[in-house]
Amino acid sequence: MKRLRAIPPARHYGEQLDALLAQNSAGETSxxxxxxxxxxxxxxxxxxxxxxxxxxxxxxxxxxAEEVFRPVDPAGITPQTLADLPYCHDGDERLVFVEGILQxxxxxxxxxxxxxxxxxxxxxxxxxxxxxxxxFVALNGxxxxxxxxxxxxxxxxxxxxxxxxxxxxxxxxxSVIHPRLHVRLGAHAEARVVVTYxxxxxxxxxxNAVLDVDLAEGAQLSLVQAQVLNExxxxxxxxxxxxxxxxxxxxxDFHAGSALARHDLTVALDGEGASATLNGLYAVRDRxxxxxxxxxxxxxxxxxxxxxxxxILNDRATAAFDGLVRVHPGASGSDGEQVNRNLLLSNDCxxxxxxxxxxxxDDVRCTHGATVxxxxxxxxxxxxxxxxxxxxxxxxxSRGFAEExxxxxxxxxxxxxxxxxxxxxxxxSNERD
Amino acid sequence: xLKIRDLKARVVDGPEILKGxxxxxxxxxxxxxxxxxxxxxxxxxxxxxxxxxxxVTGGTVEFEVDREPQNLLAMEAHERACAGVFLxxxxxxxxxxxxxxxxxxxxxxxxxxxxGAAPIDAFDFRELLAEKLELIGMDASYLERPVNLxxxxxxxxxxxxxxxxxxxxxxxxxxxxxxGLDVDSLRxxxxxxxKLSTPDNATLMITHYQRMLQHIxxxxxxxxxxxxxVKTGDHTLAEAVETRGYDWVREAx
Numbered sequence: 012m013k014r015l016r017a018i019p020p021a022r023h024y025g026e027q028l029d030a031l032l033a034q035n036s037a038g039e040t041s042x043x044x045x046x047x048x049x050x051x052x053x054x055x056x057x058x059x060x061x062x063x064x065x066x067x068x069x070x071x072x073x074x075x076a077e078e079v080f081r082p083v084d085p086a087g088i089t090p091q092t093l094a095d096l097p098y099c100h101d102g103d104e105r106l107v108f109v110e111g112i113l114q115x116x117x118x119x120x121x122x123x124x125x126x127x128x129x130x131x132x133x134x135x136x137x138x139x140x141x142x143x144x145x146x147f148v149a150l151n152g153x154x155x156x157x158x159x160x161x162x163x164x165x166x167x168x169x170x171x172x173x174x175x176x177x178x179x180x181x182x183x184x185x186s187v188i189h190p191r192l193h194v195r196l197g198a199h200a201e202a203r204v205v206v207t208y209x210x211x212x213x214x215x216x217x218x219n220a221v222l223d224v225d226l227a228e229g230a231q232l233s234l235v236q237a238q239v240l241n242e243x244x245x246x247x248x249x250x251x252x253x254x255x256x257x258x259x260x261x262x263x264d265f266h267a268g269s270a271l272a273r274h275d276l277t278v279a280l281d282g283e284g285a286s287a288t289l290n291g292l293y294a295v296r297d298r299x300x301x302x303x304x305x306x307x308x309x310x311x312x313x314x315x316x317x318x319x320x321x322x323i324l325n326d327r328a329t330a331a332f333d334g335l336v337r338v339h340p341g342a343s344g345s346d347g348e349q350v351n352r353n354l355l356l357s358n359d360c361x362x363x364x365x366x367x368x369x370x371x372x373d374d375v376r377c378t379h380g381a382t383v384x385x386x387x388x389x390x391x392x393x394x395x396x397x398x399x400x401x402x403x404x405x406x407x408x409s410r411g412f413a414e415e416x417x418x419x420x421x422x423x424x425x426x427x428x429x430x431x432x433x434x435x436x437x438x439x440s441n442e443r444d
Numbered sequence: 445x446l447k448i449r450d451l452k453a454r455v456v457d458g459p460e461i462l463k464g465x466x467x468x469x470x471x472x473x474x475x476x477x478x479x480x481x482x483x484x485x486x487x488x489x490x491x492x493x494x495x496x497x498x499x500v501t502g503g504t505v506e507f508e509v510d511r512e513p514q515n516l517l518a519m520e521a522h523e524r525a526c527a528g529v530f531l532x533x534x535x536x537x538x539x540x541x542x543x544x545x546x547x548x549x550x551x552x553x554x555x556x557x558x559x560g561a562a563p564i565d566a567f568d569f570r571e572l573l574a575e576k577l578e579l580i581g582m583d584a585s586y587l588e589r590p591v592n593l594x595x596x597x598x599x600x601x602x603x604x605x606x607x608x609x610x611x612x613x614x615x616x617x618x619x620x621x622x623x624g625l626d627v628d629s630l631r632x633x634x635x636x637x638x639k640l641s642t643p644d645n646a647t648l649m650i651t652h653y654q655r656m657l658q659h660i661x662x663x664x665x666x667x668x669x670x671x672x673x674v675k676t677g678d679h680t681l682a683e684a685v686e687t688r689g690y691d692w693v694r695e696a697x
Contacts, residue, residue, distance in 0.1 A: 388496065393537035396493050397551035397607065398525035398558065407550060411541030411590070418541070 017058030017146075018076040024054070027082065028153050037132040037157070050152030057146035069331035069363055070273050070302040075245070080187035080217040082156060085109035087180040088211070093117060098207060098237070098428040103174040110180065111156040111188040125167040126202075131158035131191060145275065147247045151189040151221045158191030161204070165197030165227065172422070174205045177220065179240070181212025190220035196230035196258075203233040203422060208240055208248075210268070215243040218269070222250045226258035228282060234262045235425055239432055240269040242297065248274035256282030256311075263420055264291035264320070266301050267432050277306040280314035280342075290416050291320035292429070294436045295328035295360075302331040307347065309338040309375075315346035321416045322353040323409060324360035325440045331362070336377055337369040345370075347377040354412045355385050356405075356440065406437055445471050445646050446615055447513070451503035452671075453491045460501060461487045463671035469615065472643040476657055476682055477650045479668035480690045485650045486534055488668070489619040493531035494521035507615070525551075526558030528614030528645075532604040532621050539591035544603070547591050548573070548610050555611060576609040580636040597624035605636045616640070617648045622656035634659030654686040667693045 028051050032044055059076040060067040088109045093099050104124050107117035113130075120128070142148070163169060177190040194204055208218050218240055226232055238246050246269040252260055266272045278287045293301040307316045322330045336347040353362035364381035386408050394404035413433055420426045446469040453462040461484045469475055479485050491498050492505065500517055507516040509527045516524060539547065552572075553563040564572070577584060580602050592600050601621055608616050618637065622630055638660050641647055649656060657665075657679070665681040666673045667690070675681065675693050685693060 389537050390539050392495055392521060393533070393539065394547070394551075395521040396495075396525055396531055396533075397547070397611065398522050398554040399550055400522045400554065401520070403550065403554070404522075407542055407547070408539070411539060414541035 014063070015061055016063045017060050018073055019058050020055060020075075021077050021079070023079050023081075024150070024154070025051070031154065031156070037130070039132055043132065047153045050149045053142070054146050054149035054153055057144075057149060059146065066304070066333075069329070070271070070300065072245075072247075072271070072273070075217070078185070080185045080215070082188070083110045083180070083182055083184065083186040085112050085114060085180070087182070088114070088117060088178060090117060092211065093176075096209070097431055098425075099174065099176075100172065100424055103172045106159060106173070106175045108157065108175070108177045108188075108190065110186065111177070111190060113157050113159060121171060124169070124171070125164055126169065126173060127162040127164065129160045129162070131155075131160055131193065143249070143251070143275075143277075145249060147219050148221055148249045151191060151219050151249070154187075155189040155191040155221075158193070161192070161194045163194075163196045163200040163202045166199050167197070168201040169203065172203045172205060174207065176207045176209065177218070179210040179212070179216045179218070179244070181214065183212075183214045185215040185217070187217040187219065190218065190222075192221075193223040193225075194232070194234075195225045196227060196232055198227040198255075199229040200227070201231045205235040205237065205425065207237045208246060210241040210244055213241045213243060216240065217245045217247075219247045220249065222248070224250070224252040224260070226252070226254045226260060226285075228256040228258060230255065230258045232260045233422065234260060235265065235420070235422075236263070237265045237429065237432070238268055238272055238274075242268070242270050242299070244269040246272040246274070248272070250274070250276045252276070252278045252287070254278065254280050254282060254285040254287065257284040258282060259286045259288075261288045261421075262290065263429075264289065264303065265429055265432075266293040266295075266303070267436050270299055272301040273304075274302070275304045275306070277308070278316065279308045279310060280316065281310050283311040284313050285311070286315040287317070288419070289316065289318045289320075290419050291318075292322070292413055292416050293320075293330060294323045294413070294433060295330055296325040296436065296440050297328060298326070299328045300330070303333070305334040305349075307336045309336070309342040309345040309347060312342055313344040314342065316348070318349040319416050319419070320351045321412065322351075322362055323356065323413060323436075324353060324362055325356040327357070327359045329361045331365070332381070333365045333367070334379070335367045335369065336379065338372050338375050338377065340371045342372055343374040345372065345375040345377065347375070349379040351381040352412075353383040354409060355383065356409065402441065406441065409437065445469055445508045447506040449504045451488075451491070451505060452501045453487060453498050454501060455497055456499050461671055462491065464503065465668075465671070465673060467666065467673060469646045469648060471614075471646055473663045474641055474647045474660060475649065476662035476665045477648060477668055478652070478654075478665065478682060478685055481652065483668045484671045485652075485668055486619055489531055489617045489650055492516070492524075492617060493529060494519065494524050496521075522554070523558075525611075525613075526555050530608055530611055530613030530616045532601075532608060532616065532618040534619040534623065536592050536600040536604050538593045538595075540593055542591050543588050544591050545569075545573070545587045548607060551607070552610055573610065576606055579609055579639060580605050581632045582606055598626055598629040601625055601633060602629065605633050609636065609640055612640075612645075614645050615648065616645065617650065619650045620652060621649070622651055622653065630655060631659060654682050657682045669694060
């Protein structure tokens with residue numbers, strides 16, 4: 012078994028596809044149903060990758076070949092449930108998917124919002140143009156139940172936040188969601204979009220998300236993805252951002268929750284002068300594992316990308332970061348910076364960093380760096396010399412480590428939300444100390 | 445207040461640096477400890493503050509807390525700070541991601557708690573800070589910046605004195621606070637230190653040069669050489685060292 016590069020998935024995946032096709036509750040066109048079948052065939056052909064595949068070297072997902080997660084009917088979430096979630100803010104435009112299905116009664120939309128919302132079940136362009144070499148994207152393409160297209164028309168500036176929640180309600184059976192979302196900004200449009208993946212109970216779940224983002228010329232997007240699933244859950248995320256000329260995206264990729272998380276974030280800088288700022292923060296403890304892959308394609312001249320991914324690890328947790336910055340021929344004046352820093356709070360945790368540059372051009376400025384280390388003794392002593400006890404000093408420095416990336420968020424409310432989520436991470440870590 | 449007897453110390457597993465220090469500091473006094481490079485000045489300051497890189501190999505240090513002498517060497521670094529010992533670092537440490545205000549308030553409240561006082565709320569603390577900032581000529585923009593991060597040399601030294609002003613220690617040890625300061629900063633910092641000196645606290649200024657002593661007249665001056673205090677006198681000793689050099693002290697000793 013160990014020598015195989017992929018394991019054939021069990022039959023239940025096919026059964027789930029058959030059930031979806033037979034039900035066809037959304038009244039899908041035959042073209043769309045055909046897309047599902049094609050995606051499924053691709054998934055079966057690729058199989059579940061083993062750690063012998065370089066891209067999956069640090070993340071073992073082979074148990075997904077056998078383990079059964081089934082879709083659950085949406086229930087158990089009320090407006091009050093949402094009101095009680097600390098990261099739901101009044102005034103947001105809010106789309107709520109429960110068990111992968113959009114809930115109109117939980118959705119909150121300002122009358123005047125310029126955002127156009129449509130269902131991917133009816134949209135003809137729901138199929139990604141370019142199919143990545145990733146079996147879980149294929150699986151999502153086969154089994155997604157509901158999804159939305161968010162269009163922000165050209166020259167529109169959204170003053171409010173758009174918050175899309177994918178919620179797993181509290182239930183004990185292993186459940187699955189294949190979130191699917193497509194965000195498009197027209198020329199010179201501006202928006203703030205937050206996508207939250209959350210589990211409200213502590214039962215096992217699989218969250219297999221695909222997010223597509225297209226920015227037309229001059230569009231500006233602030234994108235936050237917050238993965239706050241539970242400690243029984245598996246998160247597989249795939250985000251594909253395509254940027255036109257002079258567009259800008261600022262992304263915050265936040266992971267604190269799931270037992271296992273794997274996120275692939277790719278950015279295609281397809282227009283001259285496009286820029287991307289990609290920030291990331293992951294916090295893992297116990298035996299949690301997180302694996303973030305980024306791939307930035309500098310395809311046109313004078314684009315810039317800035318990446319800062321930081322990780323905090325405790326107990327026996329493990330993390331991996333694999334970042335590729337690729338400068339294509341002709342992309343002169345490219346400016347790429349990639350930094351990954353990991354803070355180890357215990358002797359048993361482990362972080363692997365693999366920053367990569369592929370440059371097919373002379374006239375570029377690209378830097379990368381990665382560190383894995385513990386808290387700095389001199390900083391600890393400095394704090395202690397002011398009366399702060401060692402545990403509090405460690406806590407303060409660990410939060411400071413996180414703040415170094417979180418402060419880059421302009422949105423102060425979200426900044427506070429993410430800190431609050433980290434609070435529970437540190438509290439849980441401290442309880443055992 | 446502070447009574448050091450035959451103190452010997454070294455960097456962990458290194459050669460002995462302090463070879464028998466005797467020093468008495470009383471409330472209300474300002475002491476200057478001078479000495480050439482490598483004489484052990486900074487080592488003494490770090491040993492008193494409880495730096496983990498150093499180990500004491502002999503001698504005693506008593507520090508009076510509520511008129512009761514306590515064994516300072518038995519306390520952890522943070523306990524010493526809570527008891528009223530403050531070290532102004534020669535090279536203040538940069539702490540990314542932690543704002544000056546958050547850091548100072550945590551320190552202030554830790555000391556309040558240790559001394560049985562109620563913690564201060566953010567609003568009252570801001571007022572306290574405003575008053576102390578004025579004392580050392582810093583503007584409020586320092587407060588929201590991460591501790592010492594990208595501060596100039598002079599700003600870092602001022603920030604040390606700001607912390608000293610806020611934490612109101614009973615014994616302040618200033619390790620080469622005058623180094624790296626331009627003339628104006630030196631004057632401001634010295635004025636600040638002078639204003640903070642009261643009959644109830646004491647200051648131990650560690651310095652290589654006499655620069656700071658031109659602004660602050662110490663009550664007692666010690667010369668440290670090769671791990672021992674070789675000469676003690678009044679402020680004229682500092683002037684003599686400045687004009688005649690350490691060799692003169694060595695010969696006189």
